[in-house]
Amino acid sequence: MTIQSLAVGRPQVLSSKQDQSITTGIKKTPIKEVELEYAGFQHDDVGNKKNHGGVDRAVCFYPYEHYAMWEREHGQRLPFPAFGENLTVSTMLEADVCIGDVYQIGEAIVEISQGRVPCATINLYTSSSQLLTRFVETGYTGYFGRVLQRGTVTDQSLITLLQRDRTEVSVLHAIQTLFLGEDVSEMERIQSIPSLSEEWKNRFEKKLLKKS
Template identity: 50%
Template sequence: MPREYYWKDQQESSAIGKNKVSEVYLSKAGFEHDGVANTKFHGGPDRAVCLYPFEHYSLWEKEFMQRLEYPGFGENITTTGMKEDKVFIGDVFALGEAVIEVTQGRVPCSTISKHNGIDRLLKRIVETGYTGYFFRVLEEGRITSDAEIKFLHRVQNKYSVLKGNQLLFHDKGNKVEIEEMLQLEALSTEWKDRFKKLLCTV
């Protein structure tokens, strides 16, 4: 749940700090007892579950020569073998009893840098597109800490999370592909709004 942090002598409320639990219920609104501080940018049905790939931890630790505590990015789950270039918008997975669907890449904020004590971390996450990503919940259910995440099916294989991040952060003038992204049924409302705004500037 949200709590108060002191970063650079400033007090801020955030729910980035997660605690491990042995079992939890996942509803379409998100994990029970898992809150958000800023509902404008976090939470909601399209962002009910946040995943961050485990492989990125060693990358950032090597680059910044600093040990990172898990989970360091406010994620609900951390996995291997599911980096942003391997997972596509609309991919569906089973997680314990629940079924979840990829909706968007995470749009990172400065809280990540503050929480980990690395000023340049946010900039590097945006540059690389290693943001992690969100799911909506298609079927609710209980999840245990030893539950596996299993791939169920894929609806398209062109727009991975990494490809979406590239369009959103770096290839903003690519009208054709942005219009194609907007046709993806699984795309979150937030990303649809962001891409529509980009089209207005092209």
């Protein structure tokens, strides 16, 4: 497990050719070293605090391996990091990382809290009309973590799995169940994971209510 890019960014106005504009923190700049606090990395923030950010979503991860596929589909190179992630990581696919897994990253310790719910900002930033839909279809959304221990992270920091959650629900399975799943018992099982973020517990609750 290695860091391909460590990146942070302050919110800024992003505009499109269709005169759409939004204040967003999706555009991030690679950095060599930064402090990770409970609320997230220093010099990093989100534009829409209602739907993004917070201690359960302090660190955004995205698997490096997906870039090649997206660039083939997109037909060109994507801005890097393209998806607003703080950490672009190798060998940490959504299928391999579980909700509740605990990792040491440099001096910091992070617990995986939820998958990512992509929004239309990704389409705007990458100039793609289909990327958001394809994120949902594939489940290749990336994921978030909460900070259990603050500390310095560098772009050369080692990533070590300290603890695998006993439920062993992969991020990919949680994403697929939330977006596309119909199995009530499986929704309830995922919702009951203690380390799952409150936002995702609420999302599962709303989906379960529709089934009742």
